[in-house]
Amino acid sequence: MxxxxxxxxxxxxxxxxxxxxxxxxxxxxxxxxxxxxxxxxxxxxxxxxxxxxxxxxxxxxxxxxxxxxxxxxxxxxxxxxxxxxxxxxxxxxxxxxxxxxxxxxxxAFSEDTADYAVALLFGVLRRLPAGDRYVRDGFWPVNGDFPLGFKLGAKRVGILGLGSIGSEVAKRLAAFGCSIAYFSRKKKTSVLFPYYENAIDLAANSDVLIVCCALNDETHHIVNKDVMVALGKEGVIINVGRGPLVDEKQLVEFLVRGELGGAGLDVFENEPNVPKELLERDNVVLSPHCSVAxxxxxxxxxxxxxxxxxxxxxxxxxxxxxxxx
Amino acid sequence: MxxxxxxxxxxxxxxxxxxxxxxxxxxxxxxxxxxxxxxxxxxxxxxxxxxxxxxxxxxxxxxxxxxxxxxxxxxxxxxxxxxxxxxxxxxxxxxxxxxxxxxxxxxAFSEDTADYAVALLFGVLRRLPAGDRYVRDGFWPVNGDFPLGFKLGAKRVGILGLGSIGSEVAKRLAAFGCSIAYFSRKKKTSVLFPYYENAIDLAANSDVLIVCCALNDETHHIVNKDVMVALGKEGVIINVGRGPLVDEKQLVEFLVRGELGGAGLDVFENEPNVPKELLERDNVVLSPHCSVAxxxxxxxxxxxxxxxxxxxxxxxxxxxxxxxx
Structure with missing residues (x-):
C-alpha cells in the first residue's frame, strides 16, 4: 500500500x-x-x-x-x-x-518527565493524593482540618543526573524558589548550580533528592543506605528514572522506621509490583510508571x-x- | 507574666x-x-x-x-x-x-497558595491522585498501563484575579512553558500578560482557568455556566480562592455530562461538605481547603x-x- x-x-x-x-x-x-x-x-x-x-x-x-x-x-x-x-x-x-x-x-520525554518529578514532589510535600483520599473517604466533616504539608519554596533540591530531564527539573524548581545542586558523571562547565562529587555529599546538602539519571552498572542502587542516611529523616526522594537506581528494600525500611520524610515514586524495582509496606503510607506518592505518558x-x-x-x-x-x- | x-x-x-x-x-x-x-x-x-x-x-x-x-x-x-x-x-x-x-x-500565603494551584493542576492533568489510587488499589499488575494524562507545557492558562497569589501562579506556570492571560478588576499597567475584559472572554481563550480572586458581591459565582461553556469540554478549572467563586451546582453538572475536562478544587461552597457526585470522578482532584497549610x-x-x-x-x-x- x-x-x-x-x-x-x-x-x-x-x-x-x-x-x-x-x-x-x-x-x-x-x-x-x-x-x-x-x-x-x-x-x-x-x-x-x-x-x-x-x-x-x-x-x-x-x-x-x-x-x-x-x-x-x-x-x-x-x-x-x-x-x-x-x-x-x-x-x-x-x-x-x-x-x-x-x-x-x-x-521527547524530558519536559513531561520533569513536570512529573515536580508533580510528585508536590504530591509528597503538600500531600495532594493523601488530601484527596481524606476528602473521598469522608474524613473531612468528621475529623476536621487535614494535617499540615510543607512548603516547596526555599527547599534545597539535589538532582541526581543533570541531563535533559534534570536540566528541565532545575528550571522548573528554580521558579518556585528552590535552590538547586547536582551530581552527574562529570561537572558541567556550562552550569552554574553547585556540583557535588558524589551522591552522598549531594544528599547531605539537600532536603529533596530527585533521581533522573540513566541506569547502568555505575548507577545501580546509587541511592543506597548511605545516601538515605545523608539525606536525613526529613528528606524526600523522588524517582522518575528507573526503579533499580534506588535500593528499594532499604527505602522501604527507612520509610517504615521514620528515617526518611517521604518519597514520590514513578518507578519500582519489580514493576508492576509495589512493596506492600508502601501502600498504606500517607508520606509516599505511588505512580504506575507514567511520567512520560x-x-x-x-x-x-x-x-x-x-x-x-x-x-x-x-x-x-x-x-x-x-x-x- | x-x-x-x-x-x-x-x-x-x-x-x-x-x-x-x-x-x-x-x-x-x-x-x-x-x-x-x-x-x-x-x-x-x-x-x-x-x-x-x-x-x-x-x-x-x-x-x-x-x-x-x-x-x-x-x-x-x-x-x-x-x-x-x-x-x-x-x-x-x-x-x-x-x-x-x-x-x-x-x-503570607501567596507562595503556598500559588504552589498549591500548580499542584492541583498537575493533579488533574497528570492524574496524580488517580494514579496513586490505581497503584494502592492493586490495579496496576491486573489492568496494565494507566491511561494517558496531558502535558502541562504550552497550555493556555487564564488567571482570574492577578493579585499576589495570581502573580505567583503566573511566574510558576511560565517556567513550565504555559502561556498566561488574566482578568482582574482592572488591567494592570505593569503586567505584560494579555488582559481580557471579563471572565467569559478569558475562558474562551484558555485551556485552564485558575480562580484566585477575592470573594465579594461582584465575584460571587464569577465562574458560572457561561464561563464553563466558553472554557469548553477539554477545559480545566482550578479553584484555590473561595468555594462560592464557582457555581458548584453547575460545575458538578458540567463534569457529570462531560462538558468540562476536569477540576482541581481546594475550596467548596458548603465546606466541609463536598458534592457526592465528585467523589467517584478520576478527572477531579479534591482537597480539604489546605492550600495555605x-x-x-x-x-x-x-x-x-x-x-x-x-x-x-x-x-x-x-x-x-x-x-x-
Whole structure:
C-alpha cells in the first residue's frame, strides 16, 4: 500500500522490524507506518528466518529486552531505535561489539518527565493524593482540618543526573524558589548550580533528592543506605528514572522506621509490583510508571523515531545516538 | 507574666481580643502571646461586658464571621486583624461605617497558595491522585498501563484575579512553558500578560482557568455556566480562592455530562461538605481547603499579624490594610 504513496516516488519504504511485548504498542493512528514498512511479528504471520537475516533496523517499543540472543537472529542489524529515554533494556556492550548503533527518545520525554518529578514532589510535600483520599473517604466533616504539608519554596533540591530531564527539573524548581545542586558523571562547565562529587555529599546538602539519571552498572542502587542516611529523616526522594537506581528494600525500611520524610515514586524495582509496606503510607506518592505518558510526548517521540530512521536509511547523522561507552 | 518581661519595659502588653471558632486555633508555641495579652473567650473565663467595651483590637482567627452583632458588643473597636488572605467573612461595609480598619494575611500565603494551584493542576492533568489510587488499589499488575494524562507545557492558562497569589501562579506556570492571560478588576499597567475584559472572554481563550480572586458581591459565582461553556469540554478549572467563586451546582453538572475536562478544587461552597457526585470522578482532584497549610506559611502569618498589631498600637501605617470600597 505504502509503495503506491507518491511521496515515496515508487520506492518501497524501508523495512523496520518491530520488537515489543504483546502488552505494549504505539497508539492507533501513529505516523510510523506512513514512512516505513513495519514488520511486527506479534500481528503479522510468522516471520521467516530468511527475512530476519536481511533486517537492518529494529524498532524497540517500550522496555523490551534486547539480548545477545535477540541479536543472533538478526545478523544484518545496523541500528536499534529505542522509544524510551533510558536504554538499560538493551545490551549496549553487545551492540558496541557488533557495531550496531542505538538511539533513544532523545529529549521527547524530558519536559513531561520533569513536570512529573515536580508533580510528585508536590504530591509528597503538600500531600495532594493523601488530601484527596481524606476528602473521598469522608474524613473531612468528621475529623476536621487535614494535617499540615510543607512548603516547596526555599527547599534545597539535589538532582541526581543533570541531563535533559534534570536540566528541565532545575528550571522548573528554580521558579518556585528552590535552590538547586547536582551530581552527574562529570561537572558541567556550562552550569552554574553547585556540583557535588558524589551522591552522598549531594544528599547531605539537600532536603529533596530527585533521581533522573540513566541506569547502568555505575548507577545501580546509587541511592543506597548511605545516601538515605545523608539525606536525613526529613528528606524526600523522588524517582522518575528507573526503579533499580534506588535500593528499594532499604527505602522501604527507612520509610517504615521514620528515617526518611517521604518519597514520590514513578518507578519500582519489580514493576508492576509495589512493596506492600508502601501502600498504606500517607508520606509516599505511588505512580504506575507514567511520567512520560501524555499524547503530546508520544507525538514528539514519533518525530524522534522517524528522524532517526530516516537519517539511518539515508546515511545521515542520527538525531539521538546513545553513547555506548 | 508578660508584664515581667524586660522587653516590655514594665509596660503591660496591649490587649487583643481573640475571635475564633472552637475548632480553629493557632498551633501551640505561636509567638503572638509574647507580644500581646491575648484574651480568648473560648479558653478564658467569661469575659465581662465592661472589658469588652474597652477592646480596641480584634484578632480574627480563621474564617469566623464578623457581623454587625459582633461589632455591637465592641464599641471601642478600631482594628480587626484577619488571619486569612480573603476577608469575605468580615462585614466590610459595616466596618467602613464604623471606621474600623481591617487587615488581612497580606502575602503570607501567596507562595503556598500559588504552589498549591500548580499542584492541583498537575493533579488533574497528570492524574496524580488517580494514579496513586490505581497503584494502592492493586490495579496496576491486573489492568496494565494507566491511561494517558496531558502535558502541562504550552497550555493556555487564564488567571482570574492577578493579585499576589495570581502573580505567583503566573511566574510558576511560565517556567513550565504555559502561556498566561488574566482578568482582574482592572488591567494592570505593569503586567505584560494579555488582559481580557471579563471572565467569559478569558475562558474562551484558555485551556485552564485558575480562580484566585477575592470573594465579594461582584465575584460571587464569577465562574458560572457561561464561563464553563466558553472554557469548553477539554477545559480545566482550578479553584484555590473561595468555594462560592464557582457555581458548584453547575460545575458538578458540567463534569457529570462531560462538558468540562476536569477540576482541581481546594475550596467548596458548603465546606466541609463536598458534592457526592465528585467523589467517584478520576478527572477531579479534591482537597480539604489546605492550600495555605504549611508551617512556613503560619510563621509568615504570625509576622504579618504581629507587624499589623504593633503598627496599630504605635500609630504607624498598617502592613496589610484591606481596601473596604
Amino acid at each position: 505504502a509503495a503506491e504513496n507518491p511521496n515515496f516516488q515508487n520506492t518501497d519504504p524501508p523495512t523496520v522490524l518491530v520488537h515489543r511485548l504483546p502488552t505494549f504498542d504505539f497508539p492507533p493512528g501513529n505516523r510510523l507506518s506512513t514512512h516505513f514498512h513495519l514488520l511486527d511479528p506479534i500481528t503479522s504471520p510468522p516471520t521467516s528466518p530468511v527475512l530476519l537475516h536481511s533486517i537492518r533496523a529494529l524498532l524497540c517499543v517500550g522496555p523490551v529486552p534486547v539480548t545477545p540472543e535477540t541479536l543472533n537472529r538478526l545478523p544484518s542489524l545496523q541500528i536499534i531505535v529505542g522509544s524510551s529515554a533510558g536504554v538499560d533494556h538493551i545490551d549496549l556492550t553487545e551492540c558496541r561489539r557488533r557495531n550496531i548503533a542505538v538511539t533513544n527518545a532523545g529529549s 501524555t499524547p503530546e510526548s508520544f507525538e514528539a517521540l514519533q518525530d524522534v523515531i522517524i528522524a532517526n530512521l530516516k537519517a539511518f536509511f539515508s546515511n545521515k547523522p542520527l538525531l539521538s545516538p546513545v553513547q555506548k561507552d | 508578660a508584664a515581667e518581661n524586660p522587653n516590655f519595659q514594665n509596660t503591660d502588653p496591649p490587649t487583643v481580643l481573640v475571635h475564633r471558632l472552637p475548632t480553629f486555633d493557632f498551633p501551640p508555641g505561636n509567638r503572638l502571646s509574647t507580644h500581646f495579652h491575648l484574651l480568648d473567650p473560648i479558653t478564658s473565663p467569661p469575659t465581662s461586658p465592661v472589658l469588652l467595651h474597652s477592646i480596641r483590637a480584634l484578632l480574627c482567627v480563621g474564617p469566623v464571621p464578623v457581623t454587625p452583632e459582633t461589632l455591637n458588643r465592641l464599641p471601642s473597636l478600631q482594628i480587626i486583624v484577619g488571619s486569612s488572605a480573603g476577608v469575605d467573612h468580615i462585614d466590610l461595609t459595616e466596618c467602613r461605617r464604623r471606621n474600623i480598619a481591617v487587615t488581612n494575611a497580606g502575602s 504549611t508551617p512556613e506559611s503560619f510563621e509568615a502569618l504570625q509576622d504579618v499579624i504581629i507587624a499589623n498589631l504593633k503598627a496599630f498600637f504605635s500609630n504607624k501605617p498598617l502592613l496589610s490594610p484591606v481596601q473596604k470600597d
